[in-house]
Structure formats: structure tokens, C-alpha cells
Amino acid sequence: MNNPLTQTQQNVIQSIRGFVKQKLANDFTGHDIAHIERVVRLAEQILQHEPKANRFIVIVSAYLHDVIDDKVVDDVNQAITELRQYLISLALTDNEIELVFAIIENMSYRKNLSNKKTLSLEGQIVQDADRLDALGAIGIGRTFYYGGNKHNMMHDPSIPPRTLMNEQSYKQPNTVINHFYEKLFLLKDIMNTQTAKKMAEQRHHFLVQFIAQFEKEWVGES
Template sequence: MFMNNWAAIAEYVQNQLGADKTGHDFAHIQRVVNLAKNIVKSEPTADENIVVTAAYLHDVIDDKLVDDTAAKQKEVQSQLHKLDYTSKDIAAVMDIITHMSFSSNLKHHYSLSIEGQIVQDADRLDAIGAIGIARAMYFGGHFGDVLYDPKQAPRTDLDKKHYRQHTTVINHFYEKLFKLADLMNTPVAKRLAQQRTAYMRNFVQEFKDEWHGHH
């Protein structure tokens, strides 16, 4: 039954995000789902159905991508109800996707369920490493952000409102991406994040060296 539900949810999400040009497209969703499926294997207490369902749906209600988040949340709940998810399972999925974002946890750390921790880790893993670099450039280009300005220092002590005000693409590595490895929840994600973060740090150093004509 779960596989049938996942196929139906995947189709719904593809219809929602298929035209996305910010790096939150269906390919991103598929990568997050695959990462979540791998992580859940090492977390035997987690409910895989909740994990996969939330992984598919996590960006559908994101306020970066949706104007009316309340209406979209109701729509998602209705979709899950049609697929015979229980009220308890729907509540579990909604709790994850409404509280897992980086911006929502800047000033206070929300205690997610183990299922939520897995989905959060999977989503954050797709924000770092080689794909993370590409997505950062793609997202910044979409919104016309400056690539790099050596005079513009990375911002610190951000709340959600100020974080959402655009920065340079390179500053985004310091303001978010380099921080994610230390915020991972599960052992599997922590290990993968260390590798991906090292790759990003090498890239940013090379970028700056080339920018200043050192290489």
C-alpha cells in the first residue's frame, strides 16, 4: 500500500514543483527521498512511511515557493486524507514539513520526531557538496544575487526575516551551508555531511584565490 501511496504523492508533487527554477524542483525532491530512504535503514525505530511521505512533500508548502502557505497546507492534508492516511499520520507529516526548515530554526531549535530528523538531514545533505554548490549558484542566479563581493562580509546572528533578505552567493556558504554539518541529527548524515562540507570549503577557497588572481 505504501508504494502505491508514494507513487500518487510523487505525481502530486511533480505537478506542484515540476516547473520550479530555483533548485527546489522534482529532481531535488527525488534526491531527498533517496537520501531519506538510505538514512532510515540505520534508524530502526523510525516509520519509513512517514519519512518518505514527508520527504516528498517537504517543499510543497515552503513559503519561499508558495504565497498562501495555509491554503497549501490544507491541500496537502486533503491529499493525504484521500490516500487513507490516518489523522495521526497526517499530523506527523505536517509537523515535520512545517518545522524542519533552516530558517524556521534560526532562533530556536524545534524538536523534531526521529522521522523529522531523517527528512531534515536528507534535505540538508542535498544543500551541500557538489550539488549544493550547483544549487546555490542556480538559486542566486534565479534571483539576480551578486556572485561575490569581497567588501560584503557574511551576516551573523540572523533571524528568519533577515536571513530571507538576499546576500551574495558566496556569503550564503558562510551564512548557511558551512553550518549544516554541525546541525545533522543522525550518524549517517553526520558522516556524509563532513565529506560534502570539506568539498565545499575547498571550492570556496579555490574560488576566492581565482577571484583575486592568486591561481
């Protein structure tokens, strides 16, 4: 495997995992430690085909990608300050810390709506892994889970999906089913790596089949 981790790096990652598990312990939006662990495993799979990537930066960023997200924390600036201090305490170099923040502050779907951010190869891998976890059966479960948590309506055929969104309009509530059209169906075609593109195909197909069946059942068809 590319860039095998040193024992020190493995110890740092274990510490970070504990930090993240504690930070997300009360999350009920689908951004919990189970989501994080899946993103890490998906990133590991992509890494097998990206020998030039820095594995340590990928894994650290995959673990940390949600701990400063406003979907999860109430005070983003405080979360950023706390995370920087924590990474300093783990003896990450200034360069490593900046590489991680360049990823986790710029990889979200919302942040790339109006202006596509330029990500490092490591950032592209983490972004792909996170987006893969929004697809397939897990993606369906997480979408309904998040929508219920936010008290969003499940479906209303009279409300059309939005086609042009910026960062602010994306945050406005909409129906759970519209989220498939506004985001999830689009992810397959914006994966960065060839590995993720291939992995996304089957998961995307599953989403399409599900929505077709859902919409039939919604009107009482078998």
C-alpha cells in the same frame, strides 16, 4: 529494511510523487522534483541505520517537504489546505497527517534559526537528508542556481557574511558566496543522525575546497 512498506503504502507514495512532480514542475530555484528524489534517496540511506523510524512517514515527508514552503509557493495557507485535503483523499489517518505536517512545517533551516524545533526521529531523518543535498557538488550547483534565480549578486568581498540571523533577516537578499558562510558551512555540525554526520564530512570538505579556490580566482590568482 525497517518497516517494509505495504502495497497500499507504496501506492500512496507513488500518488504523492506524481502530486509533487506536478506542483514543482515550474520550479527553477533548485527545489524541483530532482531535488526531492535525491532527498528521498538520502533519507532511505539514513533509514537503513535507524530501525526504530517509521519508514512510511519518512518517505512521505521527504516527498512533501517543499510543497508548502514559501520559497516555492505564493500562498502558503492555501498550499497547506490543499495538501491536507489531498492526504485525506489518500486515506492517510489523522495521526499520519499530523506527523507529516509536524515535520514539513518545522524542519527548514530558517524556521530553526531563532528557536530550534523539536522533531521526531522521522523529522530528524528528513531534515538531515534535505541538508545533505545542500552540501557537496550538488549543494554548490543549487546555491548558484537559486542565487541567479533571485537575482542575487555572486560575490562582493566588501559585504561580510552575517553572523546573527533570525527568520526575517535570513530572508533578506545577500551574495551567493556569503550563503556558504551563513548556512552551508554550518550544516555539518548540526546534523541529527550519526549516519548523516558521517555522510556530511566529505561533502563539507568539498565546499571548503571550492570556496578557497573561488576566492583565489576572484582576485585573479591561479
